[in-house]
Amino acid sequence: MLLGYEIGVIEIFLIISCASLLKHKYIQLKTLNKVVYYWLIFTVVTGLFWEPAYVFNFKEVANYSHHLIQTQKHVWTSLYNPSYILPWKLSIIFYGEYGAWADRDYMNINNDWSRVIESTHSIFSGLFAIIAITSIIKNNHKLFILTLGVSMGTQLMNSILYLTEYFIQIHDNTSINYSNSTFPSGILLKNRAFMWVNILWTIMPLYTIIIYLCKYKSQNHLKLDL
Numbered sequence: 001m002l003l004g005y006e007i008g009v010i011e012i013f014l015i016i017s018c019a020s021l022l023k024h025k026y027i028q029l030k031t032l033n034k035v036v037y038y039w040l041i042f043t044v045v046t047g048l049f050w051e052p053a054y055v056f057n058f059k060e061v062a063n064y065s066h067h068l069i070q071t072q073k074h075v076w077t078s079l080y081n082p083s084y085i086l087p088w089k090l091s092i093i094f095y096g097e098y099g100a101w102a103d104r105d106y107m108n109i110n111n112d113w114s115r116v117i118e119s120t121h122s123i124f125s126g127l128f129a130i131i132a133i134t135s136i137i138k139n140n141h142k143l144f145i146l147t148l149g150v151s152m153g154t155q156l157m158n159s160i161l162y163l164t165e166y167f168i169q170i171h172d173n174t175s176i177n178y179s180n181s182t183f184p185s186g187i188l189l190k191n192r193a194f195m196w197v198n199i200l201w202t203i204m205p206l207y208t209i210i211i212y213l214c215k216y217k218s219q220n221h222l223k224l225d226l
Contacts, residue, residue, distance in 0.1 A: 004075035004093065007084050014085070015045055026137045033211055039204045040129045043151060045087060047126010051118040053091035054106075058115060064096035065107035074101065102194035103166060104176040104183070111176075117162050124154040125205075148212065152205035159202040166195070 002010070019041040023029045029037060054061055068074065075097035084090055099106035099114075106114040128151035135144035169175035170185050179185035189195045 001079040036208045043129040047122040049087035050091040051122040053088040054095045061095045062107040065099035068100035152208045156205040
């Protein structure tokens, strides 16, 4: 049996290891900025496994979120069998944690907002990240830049819209995410710490966009045929 946080650490290690093997196999991937490359891989895993698993297993995730609230437990300190390292099983328990203690729209069966957010990220960010990586392997730099821009641009906009709506909700007493005594947010969301993971989904696409804007502006490496 493994603790939830141990499963999370192992999952990240396996993703990084697989990404490193892929990079070793396809030398073209070594031309990518390292941070950007690994973020693209995480975007692919998120869009290909974690988010679809959440959307298709929504009722199971919602039920598990309710269970965590009722028992006042957290995934991080709960025990699971090693099969939960599989991305589609890990998704259920970690989205369950997110729904219970970060954003309760993720367990709200009467609202499709969370599934719209996850589905659009999966389709646009995840799919175009896959195409971007494939394009580099095939030495198609024009397609790489186009699909990288779509993937990171939609990811950034998705995150901004999502977080803006969330901060509106914590001040709206009709919202399931309203900050109150039973579900407090605290200063800088200290009582909903899992929300901080969204910083990555905001900073990383912005970083990627800026890096490649600067790169191609300074090198004039790519000239698109308009």
